[in-house]
Amino acid sequence: xxxxxxxxxxxxxxxxxxxxxxxxxxxxxxxxxxxxxxxxxxxxxxxxxxxxxxxxxxxxxxxxxxxxxxxxxxxxxxxxxxxxxxxxxxxxxxxxxxxxxxxxxxxxxxxxxxxxxxxxxxxxxxxxxxxxxxxxxxxxxxxxxxxxxxxxxxxxxxxxxxxxxxxxxxxxxxxxxxxxxxxxxxxxxxxxxxxxxxxxxxxxxxxxxxxxxxxxxxxxxxxxxxxxxxxxxxxxxxxxxxxxxxxxxxxxxxxxxxxxxxxxxxxxxxxxxxxxxxxxxxxxxxxxxxxxxxxxxxxxxxxxxxxxxxxxxxxxxxxxxxxxxxxxxxxxxxxxxxxxxxxxxxxxxxxxxxxxxxxxxxxxxxxxxxxxxxxxxxxxxxxxxxxxxxxxxxxxxxxxxxxxxxxxxxxxxxxxxxxxxxxxxxxxxxxxxxxxxxxxxxxxxxxxxxxxxxxxxxxxxxxxxxxxxxxxxxxxxxxxxxxxxxxxxxxxxxxxxxxxxxxxxxxxxxxxxxxxxxxxxxxxxxxxxxxxxxxxxxxxxxxxxxxxxxxxx
Numbered sequence: 103x104x105x106x107x108x109x110x111x112x113x114x115x116x117x118x119x120x121x122x123x124x125x126x127x128x129x130x131x132x133x134x135x136x137x138x139x140x141x142x143x144x145x146x147x148x149x150x151x152x153x154x155x156x157x158x159x160x161x162x163x164x165x166x167x168x169x170x171x172x173x174x175x176x177x178x179x180x181x182x183x184x185x186x187x188x189x190x191x192x193x194x195x196x197x198x199x200x201x202x203x204x205x206x207x208x209x210x211x212x213x214x215x216x217x218x219x220x221x222x223x224x225x226x227x228x229x230x231x232x233x234x235x236x237x238x239x240x241x242x243x244x245x246x247x248x249x250x251x252x253x254x255x256x257x258x259x260x261x262x263x264x265x266x267x268x269x270x271x272x273x274x275x276x277x278x279x280x281x282x283x284x285x286x287x288x289x290x291x292x293x294x295x296x297x298x299x300x301x302x303x304x305x306x307x308x309x310x311x312x313x314x315x316x317x318x319x320x321x322x323x324x325x326x327x328x329x330x331x332x333x334x335x336x337x338x339x340x341x342x343x344x345x346x347x348x349x350x351x352x353x354x355x356x357x358x359x360x361x362x363x364x365x366x367x368x369x370x371x372x373x374x375x376x377x378x379x380x381x382x383x384x385x386x387x388x389x390x391x392x393x394x395x396x397x398x399x400x401x402x403x404x405x406x407x408x409x410x411x412x413x414x415x416x417x418x419x420x421x422x423x424x425x426x427x428x429x430x431x432x433x434x435x436x437x438x439x440x441x442x443x444x445x446x447x448x449x450x451x452x453x454x455x456x457x458x459x460x461x462x463x464x465x466x467x468x469x470x471x472x473x474x475x476x477x478x479x480x481x482x483x484x485x486x487x488x489x490x491x492x493x494x495x496x497x498x499x500x501x502x503x504x505x506x507x508x509x510x511x512x513x514x515x516x517x518x519x520x521x522x523x524x525x526x527x528x529x530x531x532x533x534x535x536x537x538x539x540x541x542x543x544x545x546x547x548x549x550x551x552x553x554x555x556x557x558x559x560x561x562x563x564x565x566x567x568x569x570x571x572x573x574x575x576x577x578x579x580x581x582x583x584x585x586x587x588x589x590x591x592x593x594x595x596x597x598x599x600x601x602x603x604x605x606x607x608x609x610x611x612x613x614x615x616x617x618x619x620x621x622x623x624x625x626x627x628x629x630x631x632x633x634x635x636x637x638x639x640x641x642x643x644x645x646x647x648x649x650x651x652x653x654x655x
Contacts, residue, residue: 339429
């Protein structure tokens with residue numbers, strides 16, 4: 103078995119990479135469209151040539167139970183049967199076993215059958231835990247799956263078939279840990295997280311998020327993670343950011359059969375559409391009215407093709423955002439398409455994602471503030487934690503000057519340049535040295551930014567609307583309050599610049615609404631054990647305040 107998983111970039115818990123099995127490669131994150139072994143609305147060869155599909159999923163159980171199909175596939179192999187030369191994964195029939203209660207399915211039979219037909223990736227006969235399973239039932243299923251996984255490792259015969267190691271536990275996080283740790287200790291090529299289809303169908307994205315985060319931290323990080331049954335493009339970016347590398351689904355076909363038209367932000371019914379909002383090949387040449395009037399098979403095929411186009415397009419977009427190190431920007435945009443997705447993003451932010459995320463030290467793209475969720479992005483939370491817990495105010499600092507972030511980052515701001523010049527002029531090098539004055543910028547995304555760190559990412563690499571929302575104001579007020587109460591700020595002078603007029607980036611003077619900053623000053627002055635706070639409004643007042651500090655030495 104030749105399996106390699108190369109990770110080329112990381113953002114959040116997501117990985118950009120390449121999975122190679124038996125000399126066949128696919129980029130990740132990616133999807134394996136589900137293909138019925140007998141009836142395909144789009145021939146598998148066309149999935150590869152027209153849609154860029156590198157891997158597909160089919161069902162070994164259906165093949166094994168079809169008296170006509172079984173000998174033919176055994177003779178020529180599943181790749182030749184389907185006419186697909188990419189990666190083929192096969193399911194064991196555990197879902198059918200769960201849904202229909204088939205009792206004629208034995209793990210050793212269906213797993214050896216997958217080897218016999220030449221599957222690149224097989225699934226053991228697991229027992230998926232469902233969200234409504236009792237703890238006793240869930241425990242039995244998890245332990246059975248772990249035992250079957252160990253049995254599978256011992257009885258494998260074909261080196262050409264790699265295997266999924268399913269992880270289960272659903273809402274029982276201790277069982278997810280047990281399952282993930284046990285599967286990680288066995289020889290499996292891919293981790294598979296199952297039992298979430300019902301939750302996805304009910305839009306319980308927040309519970310799926312909790313399940314992913316609970317299991318992911320105990321999985322072998324060198325292996326790709328496949329979220330079984332996730333196939334709607336609206337969820338891809340979030341689940342990629344949570345660490346899922348692979349997906350599978352027949353949604354492109356099933357939705358088409360029901361007349362449903364998939365988009366990256368949701369689903370429309372063909373009957374609702376007056377014009378197609380998409381320019382994919384399947385949507386050109388037809389109007390919705392013409393497609394509704396077309397023969398049923400043509401309508402089904404066109405819709406399936408569109409649904410697959412938009413599915414593959416979203417994954418290409420995700421990979422491009424990861425190459426550009428801007429995945430979070432896409433996640434925040436996509437999660438605003440549905441309240442349940444937004445809820446899931448907020449759940450992720452509060453359930454350990456900022457701690458578990460592996461963010462690049464530097465990114466090519468600035469942070470775009472698009473709403474309160476931006477304040478919970480991993481690199482934002484990590485910076486604020488660093489400033490609060492690890493950044494030390496220099497011991498020789500006598501004054502801390504807090505200035506507001508304005509319409510352009512502090513490094514390039516004309517007004518910040520004036521403040522810096524005023525501070526430099528007040529420091530004569532004897533009674534007050536420049537290194538005794540620390541300037542900190544109050545930023546509406548990150549909080550306080552000390553001047554010695556301004557050239558580091560992401561301190562001068564964030565863009566925000568200058569009209570702040572309540573979450574930003576609360577964060578900034580807390581940041582200043584924490585500063586004036588720090589032990590290493592005690593006995594130091596804190597000067598907060600509250601301007602009434604500023605020089606804007608375009609070089610003209612503009613009025614500045616200082617209402618919020620005045621409220622911050624008033625709040626800080628009422629805090630117990632806070633350092634004294636002085637408010638100044640003009641450059642001259644700033645110089646005078648520093649002059650008073652010189653005379654007090």
